[in-house]
Structures are given as C-alpha cells and as structure tokens.
Amino acid sequence: MATVAVIGGTGAALFPNPNEVETLRIEVEWGETTAPVKRWRQHGHEVLFISRHGVLGEIAPHHVNYRANIQALKDLGADAVVAINAVGGIAKNALPGQLIIPDQLIDYTWGREHTYFDGQSGGLRFIDFTRPYDDDLREKIINAGSSRGLQLVTKGIYGVTQGPRLETAAEIDRLEQDGCHIVGMTAMPEAALARELELPYASCCIVVNWAAGRSDASIHDEIAEFLRQGMLRAAELIDYLLQAE
Numbered sequence: 177m178a179t180v181a182v183i184g185g186t187g188a189a190l191f192p193n194p195n196e197v198e199t200l201r202i203e204v205e206w207g208e209t210t211a212p213v214k215r216w217r218q219h220g221h222e223v224l225f226i227s228r229h230g231v232l233g234e235i236a237p238h239h240v241n242y243r244a245n246i247q248a249l250k251d252l253g254a255d256a257v258v259a260i261n262a263v264g265g266i267a268k269n270a271l272p273g274q275l276i277i278p279d280q281l282i283d284y285t286w287g288r289e290h291t292y293f294d295g296q297s298g299g300l301r302f303i304d305f306t307r308p309y310d311d312d313l314r315e316k317i318i319n320a321g322s323s324r325g326l327q328l329v330t331k332g333i334y335g336v337t338q339g340p341r342l343e344t345a346a347e348i349d350r351l352e353q354d355g356c357h358i359v360g361m362t363a364m365p366e367a368a369l370a371r372e373l374e375l376p377y378a379s380c381c382i383v384v385n386w387a388a389g390r391s392d393a394s395i396h397d398e399i400a401e402f403l404r405q406g407m408l409r410a411a412e413l414i415d416y417l418l419q420a421e
Contacts, residue, residue: 185227261363261379276358320420
C-alpha cells in the first residue's frame with residue numbers, strides 16, 4: 177500500500193508534526209469534499225485524511241458528501257481506504273472502548289446519494305457487495321494490531337442507521353434481532369462507493385457507548401472519553417498497519 181487513505185473525525189490523533197502536513201482543497205464532479213484533504217508521509221507511505229463531518233464536525237451523517245470524498249481519494253491515488261467509525265455497542269463483546277473490525281453490515285439508511293452508477297449522473301452498473309469490507313485489507317489491519325498486542329474484536333455486523341438522532345431502545349432490539357453487533361451512521365454509502373471505484377475498504381470501529389437500552393448510564397456522559405481513548409488506539413493501529421507494509 178503506497179498510499180493509504182483514512183476517513184474519520186477530526187484526525188488530530190493521527191497527525192504527525194503539523195509542519196509535515198499538506199492541506200489540499202479538492203473539488204470533483206460531485207462537489208467539494210467535506211473537509212480539505214490532509215496529506216503526509218509516514219513509514220514510507222503517503223497518508224491521505226478526510227474529516228467526514230467537516231472541519232468542526234458540523235456535517236450530519238446524512239448530509240456528508242460521501243461521493244465527493246471517495247472520488248477525491250481515488251483521484252489522489254489512494255490504494256486503500258481505512259474508515260474510522262464511532263459506534264454504539266449492541267453485542268456483549270462490543271463494550272465501550274473496544275475496537276472492532278467489522279466484516280459485514282446492514283444498511284438502514286435512506287435518501288442518501290449512494291451510487292456513482294444510477295444511470296443518470298453515471299452509467300448504470302451493478303457491483304458485487306456480498307462482502308462489503310475488503311478481506312485482504314481487514315486481515316492486514318487485524319494482523320498489524322494483534323502483532324503489537326492491541327486488543328481487537330475481529331468480526332461483527334455494523335447496522336447503519338440514518339441519524340443524526342440516536343436510536344430508541346426498541347430500534348436497538350430490532351437491530352439485535354437482525355444480527356447487528358454495533359450501530360452507527362456513517363458506513364453507508366461510503367463502503368459501497370469505495371467498492372464501485374474498486375478501492376479496498378475496511379473499517380476500524382470505536383465503541384463509544386452502549387446502544388440505547390443496553391446501559392443505565394447517560395449516553396452522553398460516556399461518549400467523549402471513550403471516543404478520545406478510542407481515537408488514540410485507532411491512531412496506533414493505523415501506525416502499526418503502515419509499519420507492517
């Protein structure tokens with residue numbers, strides 16, 4: 177992997193010396209990326225980073241310009257995309273603070289611009305999405321983390337909801353019945369768009385809270401600290417991945 181793209185939140189934990197980071201403002205046929213692309217060198221690789229929700233985290237999940245983000249990364253020469261997603265835990269092993277590398281997802285979103293190939297803005301094309309995450313990239317991520325003693329849950333089904341509101345307890349019960357282990361709002365259409373552009377894509381999910389109805393604690397009391405801890409560990413994982421390649 178000569179060029180690795182990362183899509184996440186602020187990305188502060190990932191950045192090396194600020195003087196070594198180049199900022200690129202990118203506009204493609206689908207519009208502007210949700211934030212300028214950050215570019216730097218790390219362990220002999222070029223790293224590209226986009227803040228999915230904007231520079232200040234102001235863009236709601238259903239308003240993210242996923243098509244522009246993925247197209248820009250492709251145009252800049254990305255060989256693989258690692259997504260960092262904050263999620264809620266449904267399964268017992270998806271406890272707050274845990275890093276999970278999902279292998280499947282279920283899409284509950286609606287109304288998002290979810291394809292390049294709708295027969296209008298682009299030619300009609302059907303893609304195989306049986307396994308939404310790239311197996312080889314997942315294996316590299318898992319091996320990189322495990323070899324350094326980083327505890328990972330190496331399988332899981334990500335339920336992607338519309339947002340920006342969090343789910344009801346009954347909705348989480350339904351997701352659990354459907355087989356979901358974690359719930360979040362940003363994996364789709366990101367994963368499918370990467371597949372359409374033939375970009376290997378995998379996700380590192382940070383569990384920042386128990387999903388609705390799974391804990392008596394206030395959800396918002398948990399999120400900030402678990403997100404901070406999780407981002408530090410996700411940055412370690414990315415660094416280990418780059419060193420291993």
